[in-house]
Amino acid sequence: MSAEQKLIAIEEISEENAPAIYVAGGLKQFIDLVKGEVLGEVPDLKTRKGRERIASLAAKVSKSKTAVEKPGRDYLRRLKEMPKVVEAELREFVTQMDALRDETRRPLTEWEAAEDARIDRHNDAINRMKDLAAELGTLDAEQLQARLSELSALQLGKAWEEFEAEAARTKEASLNAVQAALAARQKYDAEQAELARLRREAEERAEQDRIRAAQEAAVEAERQRVAQEQQAERDAAAKREQDLKDQAAAQEREAENQRLQLKLQAEQAERARVQAEADRVTTEQRMEQERQDAARRQEEAAEQARQEERRRADAAAAEILRQQEARERDQAHKTKVMGEAKTALMSLNITEELARAIVLKIARREVPNITINF
DSSP states (O other), X not given: XXXXXXXXXXXXXXXXXXXXXXXXXXXXXXXXXXXXXXXXXXXXXXXXXXXXXXXXXXXXXHHHHHHHHHHHHHHHHXXXXXXXXXXXXXXXXXXXXXXXXXXHHHHHHHHHHHXXXXXXXXXXXXXXXHHHTSSGGGOOHHHHHHXXXXXXXXXXXXXXXXXXXXXXXXXXXXXXXXXXXXXXXXXXHHHHHHHHHHHHHHXXXXXXXXXXXXXXXXXXXXXXXXHHHHHHHHHHHHHHHHHHHOHHHHHHHHHHHHHXXXXXXXXXXXXXXXXXXXXXXXXXXXXXXXXXXXXXHHHHHHHHHHHHHHHHHHHHHHHXXXXXXXXXXXXXXXXXXXXXXXXXXXXXXOOHXXXXXXXXXXXXXXXXXXXXXX
């Protein structure tokens, strides 16, 4: 029997010719025939046509297996006297056909695994860029600058393949978010430094005012002391002159004058002390008021900066979350639509692998004049 007749026989197996086919070693001719057809080709995995050809050959093996197995199962039910022989033959046939199918499809399976790994690698890199733009409000300027440097160092180009556009968009969005957070942090730090400088200047001015007031009070006390000494000297001279005229009366008046002078000096000293204390209290009150005003302005500026930074961080986080949710919804919708299309194709009695391959080709717009509406 020629190879062409064998091929026809595999398609025309029937109840009439089953006894001549389903015997010990009788199915080996079909295994050899299918193996010669599928293993005689070496498709190119680098081309879509080559990958499609591998999927087609694997499907052909499955179809040939079904074409031989189904009538054989029917024949086996009729042959009660030969169940073990036929079952053993069919089991060996199915095992070899499954192995042949898997071996035939192995290059495509390996290619698909490599393709999934390649896509995951790109997605991981894109997610890393997104992570660098997350939780920016808790970072200081140095940490934000480090993230900005890492983002800036990421190179775009052909190495990103079909993910280049998404990677460029993600990098730009992440850079903008980190740059905005860095600018806000630098502004906040500058405001804090300026507030600290103003506070130091206010404290220095207050200290200078206190020293100046103390110096002025000391000068005034010294002036009063000198004036008092000069007055005492004049009084003493007058007293001595009066003593010459009337020693007894002079002594009495001198005693009285001394009492009055001491009283006057005590009153003057008290007035000077009260004035100095009043000046000191006024100076301290003014310094305390200036300190409170500076602290209040500092607190108001800090609160305003915190609120502004919080608003910017919330807005950036909301935008990133919105974009991520939109992409997840879109991906889930596409997966659902493609799954429904694959299920519909499988209802035509084709394998899941072939149905999946067909849906993927249509989704990638590799089948002319056919599209999937998402």
